[in-house]
Amino acid sequence: MSTDIIFLIVGNQRLGTGHIYRSIIYRKELTVLGFKCTTYYLPGDDLVKKIYEQYNMSAEQLDYLNSNIIKDSYSNVYILDILDTSKEFVCMLKEKNKVISFEDLGPGSEQADLVINALYKQKEIKANHYFGHNYVELREEFDNIFYKVKRKVKNVLITFGGTDPTNSTLLVVSSIYDYCISNSININIVNGPGYQYLNSLDSFPKINIRCNIDNMAKTMAQNDIAFCSAGRTIYELASIGVPSIVVTHNERENNHLFATQEYGFFNLGLSKFLEKKRVLKTYIKLVEDYQLRMHISNIMLENNLKEGKKRVLKLILKVINEK
Structure with missing residues (x-):
């Protein structure tokens, strides 16, 4: 009997889209490798279907x-990307199946x-x-792209995941806008499909806004500093060496x-407690210190993040093939 792989995932305005994109990576x-794969999402998580369709894949509610x-x-083998699970649910699945769980x-x-x-x-x-x-x-x-640190900062990237539930985008833009305009620094914003606060940015006419771009790695490499949350984006930025400032959405983040100075990140903590003057001060520190940005980029690149998918896939296949 052939083994089917069944993904159970979450993805919505509150929880973001990282779980969706990870399931797409491993389902592909x-x-x-020849496995039949199915993805299920909960009622209300229609963002899953929307993103899957962008990759010409199907997901069922x-x-x-x-x-x-x-x-x-x-x-079957169940791959859960639903955050914390209950003992009862996993035990029920394991009666007749195998279970793999992410971020649990x-x-x-x-x-x-x-x-x-x-x-x-x-x-x-x-x-x-x-x-x-x-x-x-x-x-x-992200396999074959790297960022080269420049002496003069010309572009800053602001990207807070697929939904940005706390609208940290607005917090950062309003903190650094005047400084960037005065110093001829382009503000480049990348929003995900679940971002609901576009109108809040209307007061900042000189920003560049893009949504659902095809190649995020290339976009990241075109920017000299990035602002992001503490989800999967930090690994993407670190893998190519872009100096970054982290603002978190919630306590779990x-x-x-990984979003610490040890790995090259300035982590400013929860957005709801963050003052604009601290955002600006940290940003200016990075903009004006070329040697610091070089050092941060080198720290990031010391981590061999580009082999992670191979490591995880090997572990998944081991579970699938165990009798």
């Missing part, structure tokens, strides 16, 4: 937490066959649990271990 890889389709399935700090993670937590620090060694940046996945567009 597993499909190429299903209340998978309560569905008999899920309860009655057997001999819930009690259900103890029951899974494999857990990948690239964003979080390992508090204790657990069998089949893999933590840290060695297990982050990057899209193919504050626990993401």
Whole structure:
């Protein structure tokens, strides 16, 4: 009997789109290897279907937490990208299937066959649990591109994920706009498909706004400094060496271990507590210190992030092939 791979994922205005894009990355890889893959998303998470369609892929709406389709399935491999899981749900799946879970700090993670937590620090060694940046996945567009630090900053990138639920974009733009205009620095904003605050930027006529771009790696490499949240974007920026300032959306993001000075990031913490003058001060410090930007870029590039997808895929295939 052939093994089907079933992705259960979340993706919405509050939780962002990182889970969606990760499922697309691994579904593509597993499909190429000959596996039949299906993706289910919860009612209300229509952003999943929208993004999947952009990649010419299908996803089906299903209340998978309560569905008999899920309860009655057997001999499949479930890949969960739904954040923290319950023990009851994972045990139900494991009665007749195998379970792999991403970014799962819930009690259900103890029951899974494999857990990948690239964003979080390992508090204790657990069998089949893999933590840290060695297990982050990057899209193919990041494989062969790097940023070269320039003496003069000409472009700044502001990108806060697929939804930017706290509208950190507005916070940053309003903090640095006057300085950038006075110093001939282009402000380049990349919004995701779930960003709902475009009208809030109407007061800043000299900004460049793009949405759903085809090649994010190329766009990142064209900018000298970036502002972002603490999701998957930090790994993308670090993989090509763009000096970056992090503003987090929520407390969970504050626990993401990679968005720290140790790995080359200025982390300003939660947006709701952040003052504009601190944003501007940190930004000016980076703009005016070429040697600091060089040092930060070098720190970022010391991490071999571009091999993470291969590492994770190898672990997934090991679970699939175990009898």
